[in-house]
Amino acid sequence: MCVYKPDNALCHRGLKDTPPPRLDQCVPACANIARTDQNATGLRLRATALDQQAAHVPGPLGERLRHNATGLRGLADAHHRTRTTLQNGTA
Incomplete structure (x- = not known):
């Protein structure tokens, strides 16, 4: 968003x-x-799919897929480190 x-x-x-x-x-x-927590989960799922594709693709294309997967995981990690959450059920 x-x-x-x-x-x-x-x-x-x-x-x-x-x-x-x-x-x-x-x-x-x-x-x-x-990003929402659901968006971050989607980023991780997409990263896993890219890693699976990379396992079947030789050379530079496989490396690019793995690099993109690492980037998506980094975005998801940043979301979880910096996200705002409710404390004790208060808004």
Whole structure:
């Protein structure tokens, strides 16, 4: 999800008076990204699928798949380290 704030948007860095971003132009490291625990779980599942594909692909393509899987796991790990949760059932 994108919590669009133009000053933080990596997709519009250096641009002025631009329309709100499209999600297909999202930059994974952008501060405007808001992930849920379910999103982080999906990232881990996708990383596992990429690793499985990499096991059947030789050479540079397999390495690229493994590299992408590592990146997705890093995003999921960052979510779990920095996520905001309710404390003691209070909002």
